[in-house]
Amino acid sequence: MINFQKTKFITSAAQLNQLVEDSLAEVAFAGRSNAGKSSAINAIVGMNGLAKTSKTPGRTQLINFFEVDKQRYLVDLPGYGYAKVPAAVKAAWQQTLNRYLEVREPLKALILIIDIRHLLKPFDQQMISWAIASNLPIHVILTKADKLSTNQAKQALFSFEKQIPSGALVTAQIFSALKKQGVDEARKIISAFLCQNLDDKTE
Numbered sequence: 001m002i003n004f005q006k007t008k009f010i011t012s013a014a015q016l017n018q019l020v021e022d023s024l025a026e027v028a029f030a031g032r033s034n035a036g037k038s039s040a041i042n043a044i045v046g047m048n049g050l051a052k053t054s055k056t057p058g059r060t061q062l063i064n065f066f067e068v069d070k071q072r073y074l075v076d077l078p079g080y081g082y083a084k085v086p087a088a089v090k091a092a093w094q095q096t097l098n099r100y101l102e103v104r105e106p107l108k109a110l111i112l113i114i115d116i117r118h119l120l121k122p123f124d125q126q127m128i129s130w131a132i133a134s135n136l137p138i139h140v141i142l143t144k145a146d147k148l149s150t151n152q153a154k155q156a157l158f159s160f161e162k163q164i165p166s167g168a169l170v171t172a173q174i175f176s177a178l179k180k181q182g183v184d185e186a187r188k189i190i191s192a193f194l195c196q197n198l199d200d201k202t203e
């Protein structure tokens with residue numbers, strides 16, 4: 001398994017021509033604004049301040065690259081659905097984000113962060129449908145589980161899984177950045193995605 005503890009921030013891209021060029025494999029953290037993407041990254045790498053978090057939605061406004069291991073990256077994406085920026089700015093981000101997802105060759109999987117209390121809002125549904133249609137694996141992290149009881153969290157995971165078409169490349173787990181719940185499971189899955197192309201080459 002990859003050691004995430006040496007992860008370092010590399011760069012922020014505002015446009016597609018600013019993406020890192022040496023990436024062999026990356027996974028991108030997507031999700032609604034304020035869902036907990038940056039907090040999930042920090043919990044996974046075991047460093048509190050690495051990805052900037054905020055109580056105010058819309059904190060992450062650029063495509064941020066964190067190198068976990070040589071030429072392997074975690075990518076923190078801006079949240080979708082952030083309403084308080086001018087429409088033109090929002091449209092421009094959305095376009096950059098969509099094109100990143102469509103054209104990015106080293107992108108191995110999408111890590112979709114969903115607040116476990118707010119399952120499957122339209123945006124999340126769209127992302128899942130898009131990933132399935134594009135054959136891109138998607139791992140769903142149902143975060144903020146500390147806001148629910150253990151049973152409620154299990155129930156939420158169960159009802160989420162029921163809504164996923166069988167055979168789709170979709171996995172899901174319970175997570176809490178606050179309680180560090182599900183961190184090892186997330187690390188294992190992300191490691192597997194990031195090591196895929198290494199394995200492909202040696203096969």
Ligand SMILES: Nc1nc2c(ncn2[C@@H]2O[C@H](COP(=O)(O)OP(=O)(O)OP(=O)(O)O)[C@@H](O)[C@H]2O)c(=O)[nH]1
Binds near residue numbers: 054060061143
């Ligand atoms: N209770 C609880 N709060 C969390 C958890 N994860 C994140 N939060 C809180 O949710 C808020 C948003 O977290 P961020 O990680 O900044 O969310 P984000 O998805 O990166 O937000 P944007 O960058 O604005 O799209 C912050 O106030 C966090 O402290 C969690 O597991 N449990």
Ligand SMILES: [Mg+2]
Binds near residue numbers: 037052076077
């Ligand atoms: Mg963020």
